[in-house]
Amino acid sequence: MVKGTFVIITAIFFLAISFFLFTDITVFQAGYGKTKFYLAGGVGIVLKVLKTPVRSLDYFFENYVNLIDVKRRNEELKKRVGEMELENQKIPELEKENQRLRGLLQLVEQQPNQLIAARIVGEDVMNWFKCILIDKGRYAGIKERMPVITPSGIVGQAVEVDSWHTKVMVINDTNSAVDVYVAGKNTRGIVEGTGQTVLKLKYVLKNDDIEVGDKLVTSGKDAIFPKGLAVGIVINVDKYKAGLFADVDVMPFNNFKKLDEVLVVKKS
Amino acid sequence: MRKLACLAFGLFLLMSESSLFSFLPIELTKPDIGVPFIIYGTFFLSPAEGLVAAVVFGFFQEILSSGPHGALLFTNVGLLLSCLFLKSRLFIESRYTFSLVCAASVLVESLIFLALSLLSKGETRNFHNVMVFSIPVAIVTGFISLFMFKFFEHFKIRYLGRV
Numbered sequence: 001m002v003k004g005t006f007v008i009i010t011a012i013f014f015l016a017i018s019f020f021l022f023t024d025i026t027v028f029q030a031g032y033g034k035t036k037f038y039l040a041g042g043v044g045i046v047l048k049v050l051k052t053p054v055r056s057l058d059y060f061f062e063n064y065v066n067l068i069d070v071k072r073r074n075e076e077l078k079k080r081v082g083e084m085e086l087e088n089q090k091i092p093e094l095e096k097e098n099q100r101l102r103g104l105l106q107l108v109e110q111q112p113n114q115l116i117a118a119r120i121v122g123e124d125v126m127n128w129f130k131c132i133l134i135d136k137g138r139y140a141g142i143k144e145r146m147p148v149i150t151p152s153g154i155v156g157q158a159v160e161v162d163s164w165h166t167k168v169m170v171i172n173d174t175n176s177a178v179d180v181y182v183a184g185k186n187t188r189g190i191v192e193g194t195g196q197t198v199l200k201l202k203y204v205l206k207n208d209d210i211e212v213g214d215k216l217v218t219s220g221k222d223a224i225f226p227k228g229l230a231v232g233i234v235i236n237v238d239k240y241k242a243g244l245f246a247d248v249d250v251m252p253f254n255n256f257k258k259l260d261e262v263l264v265v266k267k268s
Numbered sequence: 269m270r271k272l273a274c275l276a277f278g279l280f281l282l283m284s285e286s287s288l289f290s291f292l293p294i295e296l297t298k299p300d301i302g303v304p305f306i307i308y309g310t311f312f313l314s315p316a317e318g319l320v321a322a323v324v325f326g327f328f329q330e331i332l333s334s335g336p337h338g339a340l341l342f343t344n345v346g347l348l349l350s351c352l353f354l355k356s357r358l359f360i361e362s363r364y365t366f367s368l369v370c371a372a373s374v375l376v377e378s379l380i381f382l383a384l385s386l387l388s389k390g391e392t393r394n395f396h397n398v399m400v401f402s403i404p405v406a407i408v409t410g411f412i413s414l415f416m417f418k419f420f421e422h423f424k425i426r427y428l429g430r431v
Contacts (some may be wrong), residue, residue, distance in 0.1 A: 007315035008352060014323055014345045021338025023388050033336060040331050043283065049285040122286040124333045127298045127401045128381065128394065131334030133286070160335055169334045174394050195397030 037162050044165030047122040048135055116140050116264040121165070130173040130195065132156070134262060137164040143166040145224055147265045153230035153253035154178065154218060155262050166264070170198055170256050171231070179222035180231050191216065191231055191250055199232060201248035206239045208246070216250060226265060270423050271317065277419075278305045278321075279328055285331075286332045296401065297408040302329060302344060303373045304409070304416040310351040311360050311369075312420070321350040339381060347373055348381040363417035371410030378402040 028225055110135065118140070120134035136142055138161050148155040148168045160167040176193040180201070181223045189204040204210055214234040220227030236249035280302045302325030308320030326344035332338060351373075360366050380397050385391040 004315050004352075007319050008349070011319055011322070011345050011352070013348050014319075015342060015349065018326070018338035018345060019384070019388065020337055020344035022342060022384060024337075029337060036327075039327075043328070043331050046283050047287040050284060053288070122283075122332065123330055125282060125286050125298070125301075126297070126333045126335060126340065127336045127405065128378075128398050129333050133332070159364060167334055171333060174397050175334075175336070195394070196400070 001243050034158070040160070040162040040167075041164060043216060044121070044133065044135075044137070044162060047165070051119075051121045103135060114266045116142060116266060117261060118142075118166070118264060119261055120259055128195065129175075130170040130193065131159070131171060132168050132256070132259065132262075134166050134168060134264070135164070137162050137166050138266065139163055140264075141266060141267070142166050142264050143267070147225045147229070148262050148268055149229055149265060150254055150259065150262055153232065154225055155254055155256065155259065157224050158264065168262070171195065171252060172256065176227055177222070179219045180216040180233060181219045182210055182234075183217050185209045185214070187214075189248070197251070199250040199252060200233070201234070201250050202245065204246050204248055205244065210234060210237055210246065210248060212237055271313070274420065274423055275305070275321065275324060278302070278325065282325070282328055282332065285307075297404045298401075299409045299412045300374050300377065301412075302326070302404060303347070303370050303377070304413045306344060306348055307360075307366065307370055307373055308417070308420050309350060310348060311355060311358075311366075315348075315352055315355075318348050318351065319345075339384065342375045342384055342418075343380045346384075347377050350376055363414050363421075366417045367410045367413040370413035370416075371406040374406040374409045375402055 017028060021032055090179055104155075116136055118134040118136040120132050121135045124131045132155070134148070142158055142161050144158055144161055146158045148157060154171060155171070156168045156170040158166045159169045170193070171178055171191065172193040172195065174193050174195045178191045179188070180191050181188045187204060187208040187210050189201045192200050192202055201210075201216065212234055216231040216234065218225040218229040218231060219229060230253050232250040232252040234248060235251045238247040241247050278301060285298065285301060302321070305316055305321040305325060309321040322344040323341065326341035328336075329340040329344070330337070358369070360369055378401075382395060382398055385394055
């Protein structure tokens with residue numbers, strides 16, 4: 001009975017601590033942040049080790065399981081084409097990877113001291129939030145609030161950095177907001193995450209110049225993302241809903257579930 | 269020792285969910301691995317073990333998530349307190365009841381998180397997002413709990429007094 005009461009008191013203590021952490025009280029944040037920093041270093045290493053077989057599994061799924069019918073057909077044709085067919089199977093995958101890496105390299109070459117290339121080692125365990133974990137951290141020069149991009153467009157921003165790994169909040173997280181403008185037009189707004197694939201463009205007046213198919217780029221006015229990075233494309237504009245602002249849906253250029261490598265933009 | 273091994277396995281599952289299974293299209297149905305551990309710890313072991321599971325899983329989930337500081341720790345400990353309250357009122361006699369309780373716990377966790385966001389910061393923007401995921405996650409977590417229960421029973425760590 002005494003033990004049970006002690007547990008309840010301890011649980012209430014933890015509940016109070018986590019409540020204070022949630023409400024951003026600085027005294028608690030500092031100690032908690034430090035504990036997380038050291039423990040996250042260890043967790044990051046485990047994630048990196050666990051991610052290694054994923055690449056092989058990815059290859060296995062893409063080249064065998066998903067192509068089981070093709071494989072069967074290939075068996076029939078095997079006598080005719082022999083080893084050449086197997087070699088050819090590998091080429092599209094290698095070409096795709098080559099193209100992706102060439103895109104990254106091009107960006108890195110343009111700004112060699114400003115970009116850090118990193119691989120993705122994990123993703124958020126809760127689907128209420130959207131983040132990815134990358135295999136570069138403080139030792140590679142990454143700091144909090146640095147933008148993360150790919151050649152296709154922006155991915156998100158670094159929110160927690162430990163020695164070797166970084167947690168990146170993706171732009172479709174509900175806590176994410178990016179200041180953007182419509183390319184070639186004067187219309188500005190804030191792209192907010194919804195937790196789903198589609199993003200929302202907020203604070204666009206109904207008489208602003210915007211239509212389906214418009215491309216959105218960063219304005220640089222949020223002090224996180226540099227100006228001119230691609231964000232997404234407008235897929236729906238509803239100017240008939242009640243209120244001052246139009247309801248605008250945006251599809252990001254990146255598919256955040258399919259990312260393998262990203263670039264972190266260094267800020268001075 | 270067996271309990272520690274179970275806990276370590278749970279953490280391994282959590283990390284695998286983040287990295288190893290990230291290539292699977294399970295976004296909508298990502299199970300909450302911590303819930304079966306908290307429920308089993310509270311109902312079949314002692315409240316202290318339930319508390320350890322709630323704090324450890326809450327903390328590790330925060331490391332592997334971009335949620336605000338304290339949010340997941342709060343929901344896990346909140347769930348533990350709800351379970352402690354229900355311990356003498358709810359009897360889990362089979363893995364099916366265990367599975368149902370786990371599924372319901374996922375919904376309770378979502379409600380605790382929404383209440384926390386609303387009452388402490390006045391935020392409602394997560395409401396739609398959390399609600400969309402709650403039911404699929406509850407179903408998948410309930411399904412996985414069936415196997416988790418078998419796993420816990422295999423380790424024979426249950427206190428006999430509870431049976």
